[in-house]
Amino acid sequence: MRVLPQDRAQRTMAVATFVNTIGNGMYMTVMVMYFTRSVGLPAGQVGLGLTIAGLFGLVAGVPVGHLADRRGPREVSVVLGVSSGLVMVAFTMVHTFWQFLGVAVVENLVASSNRAARGAMIARFGGADKAVFRAYLRSVTNVGIALGGVAGGLGLVFDTRAWYVGLIGFNAASFLVSSVIALRVPRMAPLPVPPGANRWLALADRRFLACAALIGVMSMQFEVLLFAAPLWIAKLGHAPRWTVGAVLVINTVLVAGLQVRMSRGVDTIAKAVRATVRSGWVFAGAAVLFGSIGWVPAWAAVVLLLVAAAVHSIGEIVQQAGVFELGYELAADHAQGQYQGLLGMITGAAMSLAPGIYSLTCVDWAPAGWFAIGAVFAAAGCAMPLAVRIRPPALLAVEEEQGAAVAVTA
Known part of the structure; x- marks a missing residue:
């Protein structure tokens, strides 16, 4: 497997994915411990909040995916990436269950939307072998999350609010940096809609x-x-x-x-x-x-x-x-x-x-x-x-x- 694809747009997407998934790996590793040990929420409330937020997040994929089709997947994905970074910052400011639930709902809505827009980007820039490129990005994702998980493990060892907030802040920065990198992907105009096609x-x-x-x-x-x-x-x-x-x-x-x-x-x-x-x-x-x-x-x-x-x-x-x-x-x-x-x-x-x-x-x-x-x-x-x-x-x-x-x- 090549370290980086030959196509420039694919290379850019791979680098952006790698940067972002390192931060995601950190957040995934410390997420539960941060909300229970640092914020002080009961584990049951954390589980309930994440479940509710996950269900809310499901509704965003189709309409935002449609928006990406009509306005351009790169532009939509970049906006959502920046939004994800801001949501991560908001997580470091929650103190109650209702604050946590509100931010978690927004985070899941943005994440679900971004997956749809990213899927459209892969379809446009994946070339003749879109499935292979998607597989490549999945491998990159696993490596990035694994590396981030190692760093997140340090947060669990030290078990302090400073470490947890720092790692979540790094994840926020990874969203912003990956969004800036994604701007280097060429803009592609939306494909024309066939006459008489169903909007949905x-x-x-x-x-x-x-x-x-x-x-x-x-x-x-x-x-x-x-x-x-x-x-x-x-x-x-x-x-x-x-x-x-x-x-x-x-x-x-x-x-x-x-x-x-x-x-x-x-x-x-x-x-x-x-x-x-x-x-x-x-x-x-x-x-x-x-x-x-x-x-x-x-x-x-x-x-x-x-x-x-x-x-x-x-x-x-x-x-x-x-x-x-x-x-x-x-x-x-x-x-x-x-x-x-x-x-x-x-x-x-x-x-x-x-x-x-x-x-x-x-x-x-x-x-x-x-x-x-x-x-x-x-x-x-x-x-x-x-x-x-x-x-x-x-x-x-x-x-x-x-x-x-x-x-x-x-």
């Missing part, structure tokens, strides 16, 4: 909605290593707690090292569908391994856990390769921001449900719940070939015009 085309695209729903179900896999596995390890008690960190390290290393390589061959819708089907079965296999940890001795549990994490990570890489291709190729070129916003909204909604589902299936109902979750992943993957066969709006419009022409001729 993405919401009327049944094929994309069906595929996005399946992608949303499968995207719940992100919470397996972050939420389900740690809780399962804690419940069993015969695997050392350090294995939680090892699971995340394995995931980060594999994604950073293999995402681009394993995405290169997924360059058509048909290949993306096959990748999605394969990833569903891989997730199912990993779920079986996770569920079997309680049946083996402690030393074998550690080995089985690390193998399960590696298998799950491979499934994640394959699944994301399919998502990148489907997300862009099933979308109308002139409405990429709107489509990416819709996909983000659906996957975000599904992921917000994941912790509650996993706390039941992968902890309370384990090990059977693990096997059930694996079956759901496999079924969702196998359903993707059916979803992509649904006729898109463009084809339906052509058929309607042809039918009208036949009627007039008759």
Whole structure:
């Protein structure tokens, strides 16, 4: 994998992403401890506030994505990046739950909007291999977050308000710096809208909605290593707690090292569908391994856990390769921001449900719940070939015009 892409615009976006994700890694590492230990909010209030804010954030993707399509994704993304920096500064000034909730809602609205605008930028500057470039940015993101996480770990060690505020301030600065860098990306005029096109085309695209729903179900896999596995390890008690960190390290290393390589061959819708089907079965296999940890001795549990994490990570890489291709190729070129916003909204909604589902299936109902979750992943993957066969709006419009022409001729 090249350190930087050859294309200037892609290089600029990669550098901006790297700078920003270092700051994000710092914030993600200290976020909960800052709000509980420094601000003094109960952990339950922090969790409730983040959940409410996350749900509010889902509504912004489609309209802001549409704005990016019509006003230019670079301009919208830069404004949102600056706004994110200001929101981070506001987090350092909260003292009550309601202040925290208000800022968190704004932060999630801006973050969701920025993902939609950024998706439109990738679509415009990704070239012929948009999915590969998206995979490259994902690898860059993992490296940046990992580096930021190391720095954030220092904040946890010192455990002082000064450290927490300083790290959050660095994240705010990273948004501002990355926005300035993004200004070096060339401005591209919005693509013309085809005559008679539906303004909210993405919401009327049944094929994309069906595929996005399946992608949303499968995207719940992100919470397996972050939420389900740690809780399962804690419940069993015969695997050392350090294995939680090892699971995340394995995931980060594999994604950073293999995402681009394993995405290169997924360059058509048909290949993306096959990748999605394969990833569903891989997730199912990993779920079986996770569920079997309680049946083996402690030393074998550690080995089985690390193998399960590696298998799950491979499934994640394959699944994301399919998502990148489907997300862009099933979308109308002139409405990429709107489509990416819709996909983000659906996957975000599904992921917000994941912790509650996993706390039941992968902890309370384990090990059977693990096997059930694996079956759901496999079924969702196998359903993707059916979803992509649904006729898109463009084809339906052509058929309607042809039918009208036949009627007039008759």
